[in-house]
Amino acid sequence: xxxxxxxxxxxxxxxxxxxxxxxxxxxxxxxxxxxxxxxxxxxxxxxxxxxxxxxxxxxxxxxxxxxxxxxxxxxxxxxxxxxxxxxxxxxxxxxxxxxxxxxxxxxxxxxxxxxxxxxxxxxxxxxxxxxxxxxxxxxxxxxxxxxxxxxxxxxxxxxxxxxxxxxxxxxxxxxxxxxxxxxxxxxxxxxxxxxxxxxxxxxxxxxxxxxxxxxxxxxxxxxxxxxxxxxxxxxxxxxxxxxxxxxxxxxxxxxxxxxxxxxxxxxxxxxxxxxxxxxxxxxxxxxxxxxxxxxxxxxxxxxxxxxxxxxxxxxxxxxxxxxxxxx
Amino acid sequence: xxxxxxxxxxxxxxxxxxxxxxxxxxxxxxxxxxxxxxxxxxxxxxxxxxxxxxxxxxxxxxxxxxxxxxxxxxxxxxxxxxxxxxxxxxxxxxxxxxxxxxxxxxxxxxxxxxxxxxxxxxxxxxxxxxxxxxxxxxxxxxxxxxxxxxxxxxxxxxxxxxxxxxxxxxxxxxxxxxxxxxxxxxxxxxxxxxxxxxxxxxxxxxxxxxxxxxxxxxxxxxxxxxxxxxxxxxxxxxxxxxxxxxxxxxxxxxxxxxxxxxxxxxxxxxxxxxxxxxxxxxxxxxxxxxxxxxxxxxxxxxxxxxxxxxxxxxxxxxxxxxxxxxx
Numbered sequence: 001x002x003x004x005x006x007x008x009x010x011x012x013x014x015x016x017x018x019x020x021x022x023x024x025x026x027x028x029x030x031x032x033x034x035x036x037x038x039x040x041x042x043x044x045x046x047x048x049x050x051x052x053x054x055x056x057x058x059x060x061x062x063x064x065x066x067x068x069x070x071x072x073x074x075x076x077x078x079x080x081x082x083x084x085x086x087x088x089x090x091x092x093x094x095x096x097x098x099x100x101x102x103x104x105x106x107x108x109x110x111x112x113x114x115x116x117x118x119x120x121x122x123x124x125x126x127x128x129x130x131x132x133x134x135x136x137x138x139x140x141x142x143x144x145x146x147x148x149x150x151x152x153x154x155x156x157x158x159x160x161x162x163x164x165x166x167x168x169x170x171x172x173x174x175x176x177x178x179x180x181x182x183x184x185x186x187x188x189x190x191x192x193x194x195x196x197x198x199x200x201x202x203x204x205x206x207x208x209x210x211x212x213x214x215x216x217x218x219x220x221x222x223x224x225x226x227x228x229x230x231x232x233x234x235x236x237x238x239x240x241x242x243x244x245x246x247x248x249x250x251x252x253x254x255x256x257x258x259x260x261x262x263x264x265x266x267x268x269x270x271x272x273x274x275x276x277x278x279x280x281x282x283x284x285x286x287x288x289x290x291x292x293x294x295x296x297x298x299x300x301x302x303x304x305x306x307x308x309x310x311x312x313x314x315x316x317x318x319x320x321x322x323x324x325x326x327x
Numbered sequence: 328x329x330x331x332x333x334x335x336x337x338x339x340x341x342x343x344x345x346x347x348x349x350x351x352x353x354x355x356x357x358x359x360x361x362x363x364x365x366x367x368x369x370x371x372x373x374x375x376x377x378x379x380x381x382x383x384x385x386x387x388x389x390x391x392x393x394x395x396x397x398x399x400x401x402x403x404x405x406x407x408x409x410x411x412x413x414x415x416x417x418x419x420x421x422x423x424x425x426x427x428x429x430x431x432x433x434x435x436x437x438x439x440x441x442x443x444x445x446x447x448x449x450x451x452x453x454x455x456x457x458x459x460x461x462x463x464x465x466x467x468x469x470x471x472x473x474x475x476x477x478x479x480x481x482x483x484x485x486x487x488x489x490x491x492x493x494x495x496x497x498x499x500x501x502x503x504x505x506x507x508x509x510x511x512x513x514x515x516x517x518x519x520x521x522x523x524x525x526x527x528x529x530x531x532x533x534x535x536x537x538x539x540x541x542x543x544x545x546x547x548x549x550x551x552x553x554x555x556x557x558x559x560x561x562x563x564x565x566x567x568x569x570x571x572x573x574x575x576x577x578x579x580x581x582x583x584x585x586x587x588x589x590x591x592x593x594x595x596x597x598x599x600x601x602x603x604x605x606x607x608x609x610x611x612x613x614x615x616x617x618x619x620x621x622x623x624x625x626x627x628x629x630x631x632x633x634x635x636x637x638x639x640x641x642x643x644x645x646x647x648x649x650x651x652x653x654x
Contacts, residue, residue: 008586008607011510013520015370016586016607019346043342106641109440116440117447131641183338184646193340259335259343279606280335280343314433314458319511 003035003326005277006284010311010320018284020260022275022292022326025200027210029174032271033295034196035326041193042276043183047257048199049136050076050223051172051206055164056139057219061146065095072226073233074135078256080236081110086129088233092138096145103128104155105137105187112236133187135233140165140189155188162189169194171213173202186258196274199263203272207253207265224253224267240286240306244293247302252293260285266296275326283309283322291324330362330653332604333611337638337647345611347587349602349619349653352527354537356501359598360622361523362653368520369603370510374584375526376463377403377550378499378533382491383466384546388473392422399553400560401462405583407563408437413456415560419465423472430455431482432464432514439563460514462560467492467516482515489516496521498540500529513585523601526590530599534580534592551580551594567613567633571620574629579620587612593623602653610636610649618651 002019009015021036031038053075056062062072071092079085093099107128109116119126128134137154144151144161154161170177175198182190194202204210207224209217227234231245234255244254254264260277262285273292277284290306297303311320329346336342348363358365380402383389389399398419406412420426434455436443446453455461464481471478471488481488497504502525509517521529531537534551536544554561558572561582571581581591587604589612600619604611617633624630638647 010370011508011518013370013510015510016605018606043337043340104642106643108641109444113436113443117436117444120444120447121450123448181338183340183342184640184644186640186646188640188642188644191338278343279345279608279611281606281608284606313511313513313515314435315431315515316433317511317515319513 001037002278005288005324005326007323007325008320009323015320018277018279018281020275020277020284020288021196022273022288023196023200024271024273024292025197025204026270027201027204027208027272029197029201031197033327038197039195040276041195042261043191043259044194044199044263044274045185045191045257045259045261046078046133047255047261047263047274048169049078050227050253050255051169051202052136052165053139053223054168054172054216054219055161056143057222058168058215059143059147059164061142064146065142067092067095067142069226070230070233072223073230075139076223076227076255077135077234078132079135079233080112080132080239081115081126081130082112082236083115084232085135085236086127089129089134089138092135092142096142098141098145098151100127100129102141102151103131103134103137105131105133107131131187137187157182157190166190166192172205172216173198196276199274200272203263203265203274204270205272207267207272208270224250227253243302243306244290247300248293248297251297254289254293256282256285262286262289264289269296271296287322287324288326291327295327328364329605332602332615332651332653334650334652335647336650342647345604345606345608347602347604347611347615348523349600349615350523350527351598351600351619352524352531353597354528354531354535354599356524356528358524360654365524366522367603368522369588370518370586371521371526371590371601372512372518372584372586372588373405373460374582374588374590374601375496376405377554377580377582378496378529379463379492380466380550381495381499381543381546382488383470384549385495385542386470386474386491388469391473392469394419394422394469396553397557397560399550400557402466403550403554403582404462404561405459406462406560407439407459407566408442408453408457409439409563410442411559412462412563413454416456416461416465419462419469423469425468425472425478427454427456429468429478430458430461430464432458432460434458458514464514484509484517493517493519499532499543500525523603526601527599530590530592530601531597532599534594534599535597551577554580570629570633571617574627575620575624578624581616581620583609583612589613589616591616596623598623614649614651615653618654622654
């Protein structure tokens with residue numbers, strides 16, 4: 001069961017259409033708004049990086065290595081490989097006495113075309129530091145080292161660090177993941193299926209600190225504040241998550257995941273949300289997320305633009321638009 | 328009304344799903360296979376570039392300027408901006424005594440990441456020759472010049488060249504486009520909505536030469552042979568249309584369009600097809616097209632792979648697959 005999340009218009013006609021499902025819930029798990037099946041289990045992918053970063057703080061690594069706000073924000077990020085992202089990931093690793101050779105996320109060119117071309121223009125090849133997940137992985141390595149574990153193999157589901165990460169996600173979302181056979185994420189860590197309602201409730205807890213294990217509320221608050229203070233770290237120049245964070249500060253936390261997923265929280269309203277575009281399209285997930293934020297936070301020029309982006313062609317001519325439909 | 332075109336699997340579970348519609352028809356317009364609404368009118372976008380290239384031959388420009396097979400193929404292409412594509416487009420313009428300054432398609436970096444980074448590494452900025460449509464536009468300019476028209480403004484619906492192009496599409500697909508208010512395509516030419524059945528029948532005619540105006544059958548045959556003999560021109564290294572053409576030669580003609588469209592023909596079987604992925608995803612349109620080709624042409628290692636591509640992550644680990652579902 002799905003609902004229309006967004007339509008793509010050209011010449012005043014609907015050219016394409018994106019279906020999906022979403023849930024807005026409070027920290028007790030009560031659904032306050034939904035479309036489609038709220039119990040649909042999805043792979044949250046990178047949308048839960050902030051939950052996966054909780055052990056970095058709860059386990060003491062963040063304090064032991066005196067990680068900065070920018071570094072904590074990068075641990076929650078899907079960054080686009082700008083120089084500042086790679087440098088910050090390298091600095092995190094250095095604090096734990098490690099380097100990029102410990103990263104097990106794989107290497108890819110920066111997802112920012114401009115950053116990729118700048119690297120190429122400088123005759124530089126990308127490293128694992130440019131992987132969009134390098135901050136999360138640097139955080140895993142810090143967690144492992146602070147916990148007295150060899151980080152080697154940290155991407156495996158049975159590594160002590162990854163077990164702590166999975167247990168944190170399970171605890172925050174109230175979902176039993178221990179017996180689930182996970183998929184493998186783009187960066188090689190396990191990805192477990194979680195129902196939309198559980199994700200939304202988990203992010204309400206992440207936003208409010210309610211219904212969380214000891215130490216998690218403070219850790220969540222520090223991560224949210226770190227991202228709000230360092231919006232460029234969560235994604236990059238012009239990226240949706242960065243633009244939203246620049247506009248809304250600590251009044252919202254939003255994070256994309258691959259295959260059209262968004263999760264986030266509106267702390268002051270006590271709400272969390274989770275959204276999945278059936279076909280995996282970021283453009284629909286983004287527009288729908290902007291519409292959802294606007295529904296709860298009120299009109300805002302940035303959200304207005306992101307909920308209904310204008311489409312232009314290579315000559316800058318306006319050819320159509322994206323129109324969020326979920327609320 | 329839509330059907331499932333393809334599913335995206337991860338960890339053995341369906342992570343994402345693509346809906347759409349398709350029609351296979353003969354040159355008389357008889358539907359021999361379909362899913363979803365065969366009368367759905369879609370923007371065919373670049374899937375009909377081969378039809379839009381017909382006036383280049385019918386009007387005499389191709390012969391007057393002695394265009395090569397590679398150049399005719401590029402006139403039908405959505406190329407990815409490799410050096411050979413830009414050079415071939417420049418050569419076409421030179422034959423008509425023009426240059427890249429006449430192109431009205433706009434400029435973008437090559438859609439091939441490797442080609443874009445190679446340009447950047449060489450310190451070169453892209454020109455309109457790198458626009459994926461530069462061959463089509465060079466063909467329009469040749470058509471205009473051979474017809475005695477100033478090519479300036481050729482992208483406008485009322486320019487004599489664009490009128491001939493629109494009339495060719497209308498004639499081949501049997502669709503009245505004269506009173507339709509078109510959308511604007513990515514390269515700034517008008518794009519008209521055509522029902523899937525009419526597109527499929529039109530491509531059956533393009534493949535067989537049946538039910539076509541005088542001169543069109545020979546022009547269609549020359550274009551098909553040109554593409555079959557120059558598969559790299561139609562798209563680029565590793566691209567779906569190029570790989571399919573390399574594998575199947577003149578036994579099939581396939582062409583993608585933006586927003587998840589495919590059109591093509593199986594000349595020996597007398598069939599044409601048109602396919603639209605509702606959400607605009609190329610990955611689903613490609614897998615579904617490969618499955619459709621395999622359905623009619625039989626198993627083939629290339630089609631088997633393209634109909635069910637394996638998905639790997641940044642470490643080369645197999646994480647899932649795409650599974651075409653339409654036949």
